[in-house]
Amino acid sequence: MTTKPKSRACGSFIGALLLIFANVFIPQNTFCQEKLQPNVIFILADDLGYGDVKSFNPEGKIPTPNIDRLASEGMKFTDAHSSSSVCTPSRYSILTGRYSWRSRLQRSVMGGFGPPLIGANRMTVASLFKKNGYYTACLGKWHLGLTWPIKDSTLKDGWGIDYSKPVKDGPTTLGFDYFYGISASLDMPPFIFLENDHTLGIPTVTKTWMRPGPAEKDFEAKNVVPSITHKAKEVIVNGFTKKQLFFLYLALPSPHTPIVPDKDFKGKSGVTDYGDYVMETDWAVGQVMQTLDSLGITDNTIVFLGSDNGFAPYVLPHFNVEKLGHFPSYIFRGYKSDIWDGGHRIPFIVRWPGKIQAGSVCNKLVSLTDFMATSANILGKRLPQNVAEDSYSFLPYLLNKTKKSIRPAIVYHSIEGYFSIQEGDWKLEFCPGSGGWESPSNKEAFKEGLPLVQLYNMKSDISEKLNVALQHPDIVKRLTSLMEQYIDKGRSTPGKPLNNDAKIDLWKKGYME
Incomplete structure (x- = not known):
C-alpha cells in the first residue's frame, strides 16, 4: 500500500520563503506567460445550492464567511453551471x-458498487497535471465507479466483495x-474509507445512512468531512515541504444527505441541521485557505470552488429551510x-x-466542463484533438482579457436524461416538464398536454415561468x-468529429408514455 502523505513542520520563515520561490516557474501560456505557475485546488461541494452561499444570496440565512471571503478575493461567476443536475x-x-451523456451513463447516477465510468485510456485533468510535474491528489467523494x-x-x-483485496x-x-x-455519496454503501487501491479496514457490520449496507465498525458519517479536511491540509503541507507543485481535487461529501453536522456546528446556523452542515462545509473551505495562508503560498495557488448540482429537495421534508426564509435555489426554478x-x-x-481582480464578477456562461481546457491554458499546453470534447477555457475571463462570450452554447442534462441547450439568453429544453423530481414531472406534463419543448429568455425570465x-x-x-x-x-468544441460511447436519444421517446 502506498504511504499516505505526512504532515511536517514548515521550518523557519526564511526557509519557507526559499521553498516558495523554488516552487514556481514561468509557464508558456499566452495569457499568463509573465506570471508564476500556480498550485491548483478544486473544491467541489455536494448539493450546495446557489442560494446557500451568502455572497450569491444576500437574503440567505446561513453564514458562509469563508466562501464569501474567497469571493471577495477572487472572481464570482453568476451564470456558472454543472453539466448535469445530479452528481x-x-x-x-x-x-x-x-x-x-456521451458515455454509457444516459440518466441517473451510479451507486457505491458501480463499475468505472471513465475509460482507462481517457486523459483526465489529473493526468494532465501529473504529466506536467504536479503531485495530484483526490480526496473525498469519488462516485465515478470502481472495479471491486x-x-x-x-x-x-456489497457482502460478496473481498475487501481484503485491491480495488x-x-x-x-x-x-x-x-x-x-469514499466510493460514492455518503448515503451509499459501502461505509468505509479507501486509501489508494485499498479499503481501510474490513466491513463487519451493517449501518444505515439513508441506505443500509456493509460498514467498517468505526466508520461514522459525521466524521467524514473533518477527516477529509484534515487530509487536505496534509496534502498541501506535504507539497509545500517537498517543493512540488500540486493539484488537489477536494470533493467534499457535504451538504449532501445524510445531514450530519459535527457537534461543533450543531445548532450554530439557526437554520436547522442543514444550515449547520452548510456551515461545516464552509469551515472546510476555510481550513484550506488558512493552511495556504500559514505556508505563505496563497498568492501562488489558484482555488476553484463549485458545486456538483443544485440543492436537493428531499432535504426539505426533514429540514424545511424554505419555511424559515432561506431559499437554496435562490430565484431559480427547480432543484x-x-x-x-x-x-x-x-x-x-x-x-x-x-x-484575478479581487471582488470581480463574471456574468458569462461557463460550465464546470470547462475546467480541463482552462487548466491546460494555465499550464500553457495544447490538448489533443480527441479529449476535452466539450471544454472551453475561461482563463481570459479570469485575467480580464476579453469581454466577449467564449462559449457559443452550453448543454444541460437532467436526472432522467432530458436535454437543454442555451445560446446567449435563449434556453431550449427538450421536455415538457422538469425532467426530474419537481412538479410537473415529465409524465405529469405529458398528461396535461403541455408543449413538448420549453423555451425561455433567461434575461427577461430568469425564473423560467413563461414558455x-x-x-x-x-x-x-x-x-x-x-x-x-x-x-x-461527438463534440461541441471545434475539431474533427468523434464518436459517442452510446446512441444518444435527444427526445427520450421511450419515456413519453
Missing part, C-alpha cells in the same frame, strides 16, 4: 472535459498520485435533478491573488439543429 455525470465532466474484487457473486448488497480502476489509475475518500436552472446553476468562485416556444419557432428550430449537431459530431 456522477457532473463529476465525469469536471475530470474529463466531456459531457457525461468479487469473492461470491451470490451475496448481494481496481480508481483515481490512482486515472492520473491521481493519491486517493483518500437538483431538474432541467431548470435550480438543478444546475451553481455558486462558482475562482481566486488567484495578483492575477415562449410557440412564439419563436425559428429559435426552437435553430437550437434544436445546434443540439443535434453537438450530438452527431
Whole structure:
C-alpha cells in the first residue's frame, strides 16, 4: 500500500520563503506567460445550492464567511453551471472535459458498487497535471465507479466483495498520485474509507445512512468531512515541504444527505441541521485557505470552488429551510435533478491573488466542463484533438482579457436524461416538464398536454415561468439543429468529429408514455 502523505513542520520563515520561490516557474501560456505557475485546488461541494452561499444570496440565512471571503478575493461567476443536475455525470465532466451523456451513463447516477465510468485510456485533468510535474491528489467523494474484487457473486448488497483485496480502476489509475475518500455519496454503501487501491479496514457490520449496507465498525458519517479536511491540509503541507507543485481535487461529501453536522456546528446556523452542515462545509473551505495562508503560498495557488448540482429537495421534508426564509435555489426554478436552472446553476468562485481582480464578477456562461481546457491554458499546453470534447477555457475571463462570450452554447442534462441547450439568453429544453423530481414531472406534463419543448429568455425570465416556444419557432428550430449537431459530431468544441460511447436519444421517446 502506498504511504499516505505526512504532515511536517514548515521550518523557519526564511526557509519557507526559499521553498516558495523554488516552487514556481514561468509557464508558456499566452495569457499568463509573465506570471508564476500556480498550485491548483478544486473544491467541489455536494448539493450546495446557489442560494446557500451568502455572497450569491444576500437574503440567505446561513453564514458562509469563508466562501464569501474567497469571493471577495477572487472572481464570482453568476451564470456558472454543472453539466448535469445530479452528481456522477457532473463529476465525469469536471475530470474529463466531456459531457457525461456521451458515455454509457444516459440518466441517473451510479451507486457505491458501480463499475468505472471513465475509460482507462481517457486523459483526465489529473493526468494532465501529473504529466506536467504536479503531485495530484483526490480526496473525498469519488462516485465515478470502481472495479471491486468479487469473492461470491451470490451475496448481494456489497457482502460478496473481498475487501481484503485491491480495488481496481480508481483515481490512482486515472492520473491521481493519491486517493483518500469514499466510493460514492455518503448515503451509499459501502461505509468505509479507501486509501489508494485499498479499503481501510474490513466491513463487519451493517449501518444505515439513508441506505443500509456493509460498514467498517468505526466508520461514522459525521466524521467524514473533518477527516477529509484534515487530509487536505496534509496534502498541501506535504507539497509545500517537498517543493512540488500540486493539484488537489477536494470533493467534499457535504451538504449532501445524510445531514450530519459535527457537534461543533450543531445548532450554530439557526437554520436547522442543514444550515449547520452548510456551515461545516464552509469551515472546510476555510481550513484550506488558512493552511495556504500559514505556508505563505496563497498568492501562488489558484482555488476553484463549485458545486456538483443544485440543492436537493428531499432535504426539505426533514429540514424545511424554505419555511424559515432561506431559499437554496435562490430565484431559480427547480432543484437538483431538474432541467431548470435550480438543478444546475451553481455558486462558482475562482481566486488567484495578483492575477484575478479581487471582488470581480463574471456574468458569462461557463460550465464546470470547462475546467480541463482552462487548466491546460494555465499550464500553457495544447490538448489533443480527441479529449476535452466539450471544454472551453475561461482563463481570459479570469485575467480580464476579453469581454466577449467564449462559449457559443452550453448543454444541460437532467436526472432522467432530458436535454437543454442555451445560446446567449435563449434556453431550449427538450421536455415538457422538469425532467426530474419537481412538479410537473415529465409524465405529469405529458398528461396535461403541455408543449413538448420549453423555451425561455433567461434575461427577461430568469425564473423560467413563461414558455415562449410557440412564439419563436425559428429559435426552437435553430437550437434544436445546434443540439443535434453537438450530438452527431461527438463534440461541441471545434475539431474533427468523434464518436459517442452510446446512441444518444435527444427526445427520450421511450419515456413519453
